[in-house]
Amino acid sequence: MAEPRRWYLMxxxxxxxxxxxxxxELMKGHGERLQLSVFRCLLTDRDREKLRWELSKVMDKxxxxxxxxxxxxCVERVKAINPKEDWPEExxxxxxx
Amino acid sequence: MASIRVHALHALAYCERLFYLEExxxxxxxxxxxxxxxxxxxxxxxxxERVELELASEALGLHGKVDAVRRRDGVLVVYEHKRxxxxxxxxxxxxxxxxRLQAGAYALLAEERFPGSAIECRVRYHQPDTTVRFPLDAPxxxxxxxxxARARLLRSRTTRPPVTAEERKCAKCSLxxxxxxxxxxxxxxxxxxxxxxxxxxxxxxxxxTTPGSRVGREAEQLVVTPLEGEPVxxxxxxxxxxxxxxxxxxxxxxxxxxxxHDIGVHWFTAGGxxxxxxxxxxxxxxxxxxxxxxxxxxxxxxxLARKLVLARVEGQLRFLLRASRGExxxxxxxxxxxxxxxxxxxxxxxxxxxxxxxxxEGAAAARYFGALPTLLGEDVDAxxxxxxxxxxxxxxxxxxxxxxxxNMVHREVEAAIIAVGLDPAxxxxxxxxxxxxxxxxxxxxxxxxxxxxxxxxGSINRKAWDADADFEVTPEHVWLSKQGRAKAIELYERRKxxxxxxxxxxxxxxxxxxxxxEVRLLEKEWTGSPGLFAxxxxx
Numbered sequence: 168m169a170e171p172r173r174w175y176l177m178x179x180x181x182x183x184x185x186x187x188x189x190x191x192e193l194m195k196g197h198g199e200r201l202q203l204s205v206f207r208c209l210l211t212d213r214d215r216e217k218l219r220w221e222l223s224k225v226m227d228k229x230x231x232x233x234x235x236x237x238x239x240x241c242v243e244r245v246k247a248i249n250p251k252e253d254w255p256e257e258x259x260x261x262x263x264x
Numbered sequence: 265m266a267s268i269r270v271h272a273l274h275a276l277a278y279c280e281r282l283f284y285l286e287e288x289x290x291x292x293x294x295x296x297x298x299x300x301x302x303x304x305x306x307x308x309x310x311x312x313e314r315v316e317l318e319l320a321s322e323a324l325g326l327h328g329k330v331d332a333v334r335r336r337d338g339v340l341v342v343y344e345h346k347r348x349x350x351x352x353x354x355x356x357x358x359x360x361x362x363x364r365l366q367a368g369a370y371a372l373l374a375e376e377r378f379p380g381s382a383i384e385c386r387v388r389y390h391q392p393d394t395t396v397r398f399p400l401d402a403p404x405x406x407x408x409x410x411x412x413a414r415a416r417l418l419r420s421r422t423t424r425p426p427v428t429a430e431e432r433k434c435a436k437c438s439l440x441x442x443x444x445x446x447x448x449x450x451x452x453x454x455x456x457x458x459x460x461x462x463x464x465x466x467x468x469x470x471x472x473t474t475p476g477s478r479v480g481r482e483a484e485q486l487v488v489t490p491l492e493g494e495p496v497x498x499x500x501x502x503x504x505x506x507x508x509x510x511x512x513x514x515x516x517x518x519x520x521x522x523x524x525h526d527i528g529v530h531w532f533t534a535g536g537x538x539x540x541x542x543x544x545x546x547x548x549x550x551x552x553x554x555x556x557x558x559x560x561x562x563x564x565x566x567x568l569a570r571k572l573v574l575a576r577v578e579g580q581l582r583f584l585l586r587a588s589r590g591e592x593x594x595x596x597x598x599x600x601x602x603x604x605x606x607x608x609x610x611x612x613x614x615x616x617x618x619x620x621x622x623x624x625e626g627a628a629a630a631r632y633f634g635a636l637p638t639l640l641g642e643d644v645d646a647x648x649x650x651x652x653x654x655x656x657x658x659x660x661x662x663x664x665x666x667x668x669x670x671n672m673v674h675r676e677v678e679a680a681i682i683a684v685g686l687d688p689a690x691x692x693x694x695x696x697x698x699x700x701x702x703x704x705x706x707x708x709x710x711x712x713x714x715x716x717x718x719x720x721x722g723s724i725n726r727k728a729w730d731a732d733a734d735f736e737v738t739p740e741h742v743w744l745s746k747q748g749r750a751k752a753i754e755l756y757e758r759r760k761x762x763x764x765x766x767x768x769x770x771x772x773x774x775x776x777x778x779x780x781x782e783v784r785l786l787e788k789e790w791t792g793s794p795g796l797f798a799x800x801x802x803x
Contacts, residue, residue, distance in 0.1 A: 195483055214501065216300045220299045
């Protein structure tokens, strides 16, 4: 058993290209890009708070961030509507490349 | 005398041990609440109205950053922001004692900087939005001064204060996984303890095995580019360790990124020997000094080594018993080994010296490896059988996998030792040698049977191995092929994630966590509450 993790859909609107770039790169370190400025991240509560803290240091008052926590049912529905996407519940603990 | 951070007084008022771990040993663990608190302070800054002010006073021996100081109708007001909720007092909301102390300390600093006016402290709790006010009066002054004196006293000591008696505080403390209060509180054997030790790391271990691959960095991602094919991008926050097998390039930028995020980077030869690595987190001198002090006493080393060898021999015995259970045929073959191991058990605890202990361990290993071949099923491929342990180089297929997996365990143990802040170069049982850390070799003795021998024998009996494709055989030695190595890694990593219930602590945990727990319990042997090291046994 591991610390519980949930899927989050994170989208943002950054009004300055320089800041946008920073936020974009930071987000790439936490999750997977679905569309421009739309990411999905599998996070524990601690990861989520850390990411929000790191983002708050980069973002400005005029920028906006929307964090959507997805429950198991939500993820199932996402899968049902977008059958191409795989939203694994518990990714493998290791990877061999 | 070095001054004290005001923030540290907050920790001191909460728990003296927390203060010691954070301020003296510099162990800091941030949980969700800590990050949320930091975000509050960043976001407050954006409101524009806030004046963060660095204050320091030699006379008081304090320094710190106060959230805001403002003048309101001739009164100097010191603000402190808190994310949580206030305490409920008799006359409405009140500041928690630790917050009161912290605000009081800031007020004393502000008074010295802006003398001549009355001072009021305001603690604003953001959940719900409540502000608590109180003046800087004589009792509060005394409180701060006493706390500073106490902090100084604790800082001059070299021993950790005991765990707090107020158990409920530990459940919310971010340092509980390091402090291990529940493991220290006296409890009857087998009684389950509330588990504060952290759950599994959710991040992935990244093994790069394709020869010629390059690991580079792109912003916050690790990019693994094989000679042929598409690069694989991995977000750095989802990685817990990077392991390079053989000819794999790791760029200095990627290395720096890993070090920055406390991700261990380890190198193995193509043949599966652990070459070394860099671990996340700097070892702290206090922990190392205590280790040197303890392990320089021969009697401490001997008593630890006795427990360790006992754990190993008993592990071997239990595995033989377990694997031959219900099979009268093989049982008779194993019976001699079991009987011999049983007679060796008491000798582990009676051994007069490390040398005689090594003799006992050697004898046990000979009996154990003598009996191990009989645990393999009758229909197992003859090429996968083995006849005794050999290494450097391994001369049969079984030993090739065994050696590779032992190296994986050694890496695991050494990474845990570094993460806990101990020095792998000073052990208590193995002789100091330059190339391999003796402490890692010591500790891994307990994990050989449960993490390697058991899953390996199981996988051979399940016919998971291909004697041709998984190995590269030359007259002198046998190596794992690329495919075989991937199989061995999978076997090991899956085993690491399996959970079992600890026979003494009573809670369930995975083998991966068990390694770190044993290192922390070992450290407890010389930091005040011995007795739990090397006590785990498989049923």
